[in-house]
Amino acid sequence: MQHLDEGTIHAWLDGALPPDEAAGVERHAAACTRCAEQIAEARGLIAAASGIVSSLDVVRGGVLPAARDRARQRSLWRALRLTPVRAALAATVLVAAGSLLAVRHTQIDISQQLVQNAHNLPRRPAAAATRPPSAVSVPAAAPAAPVSKRHPTVVAANTAPVRDSARTARAVVAETAPVAAAAAPKAEPAPANAAPSVAVDSVDAARRAAAHAATPARRLPAFGQSSLKLQEVVVTGLAEAHGMEGCFELRGERTARDAGLPERFALERPNIVRFVNPDSGRDSIIPGASWRQTGPTAARVTFPLPNGAPTTVEFNTQTLSTRFADVSKPTVRVVRADCKP
């Protein structure tokens, strides 16, 4: 069989060849080193071209849902159909509602104070005084922190080590919710066997007031309890442009010229180049090596060679190109590699 031409290779990689022809290409590629290399190069070209085309998009295709994309087109004022008059009316209603809540909250405090005063009366029964503290601090009715199956990270955040700000936020959400629930005002029920006395009327009145006040008080969530719901984090293509730190490896046929270069290395800020072990662990700093980011997906690294002369390699992880300052046709290529943090 003749060597494969570029068109056939691309058609094969794009899955456009009929099955029998594709099988023939596969067999040939397995036996022919030259064609296997061309296939590898074509793969790289397809990936690189796709990356370049994708970078044309302001928002990469399929990253944001179409509905959200459309929603961004309209301003909030238009979406809510707000005019200045309507906004003023809404603000008035909001202030009124806030004032009402404040007044009611004051009433609840007064009711609780009355209950407390009643409990502090001399003829308070012993049973009420010896109530276990757990019944007061964590009542069964107290709502637990809302844990949705859709947000398992909220649960994990309680025990997982906090590493970044996003996780910190999750941990705060998860941990404040039960605290807020426990801190929410709760009406302590009056003792069942309160003895009749002159204070009975006031106790009953206080109990009724407390019972009345406690119901809405329980329904009202503590600040931050209901509003803090963790939403899914959407990672967009922006994350790709963050830097060239990370681990890389040299692939391809090593020549005597490249013998002094490390097989794997890690780039770290500000200007550190490390060896990377075969088990993907970061090792010691390569003395005399330095690096510089030369583009969003490109870097230039200078390695000292055993003969004392430094060599510079520039590579681009998007176009998969690798250039040496003093080698016209390099046989090795720098690609990203996994390594331990």
Add this chain to the structure above:
Amino acid sequence: MNDVDRLFREYHQPLVRYLTRRLGDRDWAEEVAQETFLRAIRQETIVSERSWLFAVATNLVRDEARKDARRRRRLELLREQERAEQSVDPEPLTLERAEEAALARRALEALGERDREALLMREEGLDYTEIAAALELSVGSVGTTLARARKRLVEAYESLQQPRSDARHGAGAHAAS
């Protein structure tokens, strides 16, 4: 849901993306896509929907490119007015991403028209038969066209990126000294 609705829901997004990549202008792309769907409504029968839509859109772009500059300037003006009227926040673009997109556009412009269209259609998921139908090529030549387009695109992108990285390097060295 009738055929037009289905056609729109199914193909509007990829068509606009294809046209935006082709034209470098989202609003212009939307206009061409609308015109394409209008023509689809008028068309009685469409055999291969996707290749038909992409072919018509491509032809509209070509026609548009041939029209006089005066009309284009007028469209630009109208578009600017529309943008000014809409209180839409611009997409957050980092400088690096903007530079990257500009380089990619210049690299794409360096390709031949047919190569560029074939590549962009392939990126939108059209298969070789559809690309061949849309661009009036033989199916057998699509692979060669794509191979050439990809190679040239990557080479053009790299050659454009090289002076920029050299300039940065020079500036960095200058700043360091």
